[in-house]
Amino acid sequence: MAVYTQVSDEELSAFLRDYDLGKVMSLKGIAGGVENTNYALHTSTGQYILTLYEKRVAEEDLPFFVGLMDHLAMAGFPCPNPIRDKTGNALGKLCGRPAAMVSFLEGMEVIHPTPEQCRMAGETMAALHESAMGFDLTRPNALAPSGWPELISTAIDRADEVEPGLAQLIASEMEHVERNWPNDIPSGVIHADMFKDNVFFLDGKLSGVIDFYFACNDFLSYDLAIAVNAWCFNDDLSFSEKNCAALVAGYTSRRALNAVERAAFPTLCRGAALRFLLTRLNDWLNVPAGALVVPHDPKQFSARLQILSKMTTANAFGLV
């Protein structure tokens, strides 16, 4: 988390002059989110999230992210709805940074999802993939397998400091990915970060999905593979067959996986584990002085990778 940029009452008032949101009632910096500064803004017209985009997000990607949320919300998908200013812009400037406001989504993340919650997450992911069709901007996945060798080169020498044997695991898994990654399966816009903290539940229902700042064009079933990593491991890092079967059933109830996707699914899951292992490992080894965030432990994903590398059939994931 962090509030990287402090917004003063004066700067906020000046910014809001361009919007029809009524009078400011309160502004609270939100802890959580490592990429951007987020505020909960309460005005006389409602609750909003105000985001200032910090340097980890490329400014040229913002029209894609904000446009995607706009497109999804218009299609009825439960996600934050970008708020436009009086001249129709959804992207502004605040404190010298690109900034946007979105509607506030009620609901809470779950720490220990039930199979039913996993089923809803899977179904909602398929709805996202469906709703995003027709969105006309594209963004390549900067964290696709072609980007992993660079992440490996900056961390591999020190990987064993974090966990003995980690360098070897990474090298052999990268080799597996390079030999087995599919290249002709359905693609589209994916969320690419649908972890539990980005999905809210309210009254036993999934109320919405947030944080589209990794969204990109890639294989649709790779998004599901990321969700397997995010939703289907217990606290002790054992694999939850029940959660995985429910997640996959939820997804395939809206979009069936074809035979090539099913065959590639074990590799996609290993690749997803490797991708998060690599970014976390780099963050772990390069905590900047004065960092306001505690980096995530990469060992959470080496443990997943060890398990996933032994699950070699679609069947093992409940894909029938």
Add this chain to the structure above:
Amino acid sequence: MAVYTQVSDEELSAFLRDYDLGKVMSLKGIAGGVENTNYALHTSTGQYILTLYEKRVAEEDLPFFVGLMDHLAMAGFPCPNPIRDKTGNALGKLCGRPAAMVSFLEGMEVIHPTPEQCRMAGETMAALHESAMGFDLTRPNALAPSGWPELISTAIDRADEVEPGLAQLIASEMEHVERNWPNDIPSGVIHADMFKDNVFFLDGKLSGVIDFYFACNDFLSYDLAIAVNAWCFNDDLSFSEKNCAALVAGYTSRRALNAVERAAFPTLCRGAALRFLLTRLNDWLNVPAGALVVPHDPKQFSARLQILSKMTTANAFGLV
């Protein structure tokens, strides 16, 4: 800031079973506040602040802090109102920590206060002192002058690393305080930390005061001296006579200072600057590894101290 303790949906639900606050709609960790973990909680009955008390706050002091807010709110003073559970308790346990919920106060802090806002802050401080009369718990000020020699001993050797000449300034100011601190002026419950970020404004009016976790029994005019440090310096660290005159006028419109208080006021202001200089200097020199907060710069207060040490008459503060 920081969220030191992550509260899960399960732990929150279990905690809220003891309260009549309806259904949880959302929970967001708030950035800001170095002592405790704060969440903005939205339920079907309204907005609340949920605080988990971390180790920097002594558990035995909590009945004083929560009782004081309760007493002040009952007296009509604008501050958070502690929420009691079904059995009447305002203090509970959550995630192994003492926890309390208070009502949410609308409003925003100001960064550059106007004289009129300073006047309101002064008047509200006098109202606080008045409203707190009759509150029957007491808490000595752990950060009164008797506690400063210990803060000096842990930092003086490295003070000049932060700013050349700082050790000498601290020693001579401590000597001044020891010779000139008053001992027979009106006392009572003081806020002791009424900085700008603890005072909210809404619609041009002061809407409330928060953060009573330094409140204690001490000289009432020492609280005003702290506010001089907090409200009456410009960004370039020059002294704002206008703000100070307005702050003092606001305060004295409700409670006049007697002759002894007026004579002691310059010393009280220097002492207040020294107190914040010392705690900031200690925090600055002892940032723990993995700290989630950026320590405040102690030089902000050495600069104030240099200026205040030359303001030797009550008149210089607009006290007539």
